[in-house]
Amino acid sequence: MRTAITSEQPSPAYRGKIALWWLIASEIMIFGGAVSSYILTRTASTGWPAEAAHLSIALATVNTFFLLTSSMTMAMAFAAYEKMDQRGVRTFLLFTILLGLAFLGIKAYEYTSHIGAGLAPWSGSFWAFYYMLTGLHALHVIAGLIVNVTLLLAARKGLGVGYRIEIAGLYWHFVDIVWIFLFPLLYLSY
Amino acid sequence: MAADRVHSHHIATWVWLVVLMLVGVFATVLPLDRSVIVGLIFAVATVKAALVARNYMHLKSENWLIYAIAVIPVLLAVAMTFVLYWDVLRHY
Numbered sequence: 001m002r003t004a005i006t007s008e009q010p011s012p013a014y015r016g017k018i019a020l021w022w023l024i025a026s027e028i029m030i031f032g033g034a035v036s037s038y039i040l041t042r043t044a045s046t047g048w049p050a051e052a053a054h055l056s057i058a059l060a061t062v063n064t065f066f067l068l069t070s071s072m073t074m075a076m077a078f079a080a081y082e083k084m085d086q087r088g089v090r091t092f093l094l095f096t097i098l099l100g101l102a103f104l105g106i107k108a109y110e111y112t113s114h115i116g117a118g119l120a121p122w123s124g125s126f127w128a129f130y131y132m133l134t135g136l137h138a139l140h141v142i143a144g145l146i147v148n149v150t151l152l153l154a155a156r157k158g159l160g161v162g163y164r165i166e167i168a169g170l171y172w173h174f175v176d177i178v179w180i181f182l183f184p185l186l187y188l189s190y
Numbered sequence: 191m192a193a194d195r196v197h198s199h200h201i202a203t204w205v206w207l208v209v210l211m212l213v214g215v216f217a218t219v220l221p222l223d224r225s226v227i228v229g230l231i232f233a234v235a236t237v238k239a240a241l242v243a244r245n246y247m248h249l250k251s252e253n254w255l256i257y258a259i260a261v262i263p264v265l266l267a268v269a270m271t272f273v274l275y276w277d278v279l280r281h282y
Contacts, residue, residue, distance in 0.1 A: 021259040028260075032267025040274055044282035057215065064211050068238075072204040075246040079196045173246045177239045183211075184231040188218050 013163035020167045024174050027140075031178050034136065035185065038129045051126040052190035054119060056110065060187040063106045064179065070099035071176040074148075074169045081165050089161060093152045096172065100145045107138055133182055140175045147171065203245040210238050 010018075042048050073095040080088025114120075114127075121131040147168045151161045214234040217227055244250040249260065 018256070018259075021256050025259050025263045028263040028267060032263065032270070036267060036271040036274070039271055040278045043275065043278045057218075061211065061215055065208065068204065068207045068211065071207075071242055071246050072200050075200045075203075076197060079200065082196075170247055173242050176246075177242050180235050180238045180242070181232075184214055184235050188214060188231050189228045 013166070016163060016167045017170070020170050024170065027174065027178075031136070034133055035181065038133060038185065041125060041129065045125060048126045049190040051119075051124060052186065054114065054117070055130075055187050057187050059106055059110055060183055063103050064183050066099045066103045066106070067176045067179050070096045070103070071173050073099065074172045078165050078169050081161060086155060086158075089165065090152060090155045093148055093155065093165075097145060097148050097152065100141055100148070104138060104141060104145075107134065130186060133186065137175070137178055137182060140178070144168070144172045144175050199245070203241055207238055207241060210234050210241075214238075 073092045077089050077092035077096060080086075080092055111131075119127055121128050151165060151168055155161050214231045217230045217234070220227060220230075222230075243260070249257065
């Protein structure tokens, strides 16, 4: 007597989600290690508040607003995908990309202002940490933008973005969460 | 109808995030002890991160495996900082 062997394979969407969460777990350790080093070095150092006072809280607040809003538009792009609203997917992806670009534009302005004022990555421990943490975060924003632009181009050509938009959204929201902690750490807590 | 509810839920989450962002910024000018202010702004940041993770990353409806993958590295990173923090504080 033969019995049928069946196996329940997880769907590609679930496998993709698990893979992305593993990536996020490794990213948490990367940013966690960097942030931990910053907190410990700052605890052991004096004079950092004077250095941190050069940072603009107003610009960082606007940038935080941009990233928080981009998280909402990314979540709405996924919601539009779930109700098969292709136009909604394209519109909300476009808003997410524009907000990400605005964030990078302000960050670039901050960098050029600081470097113009002689505050470069080699100007002391605080600035080395500042450029390392925000630069690493900016690289993640750029990576997220590349993914989002790819999805937008696919959607504009009528190709389905599928579950990939949920995966891209998870990554984008994680990048937002990293900034949620970098903002008070670098700009507000001196 | 359900999609409209999802959109309004996302907007409500965003409003909370923006309000909490402003609370964090204005907390810096409160006439309180520095350590209290720092504790407050990081508590606000933690609530904001939880809102994004629960509502936008859908953690509230995920299974235990994804929770474990997300939470274990966070606990490790926090533990690493706290364990070393007291040592640094004692020596500097």
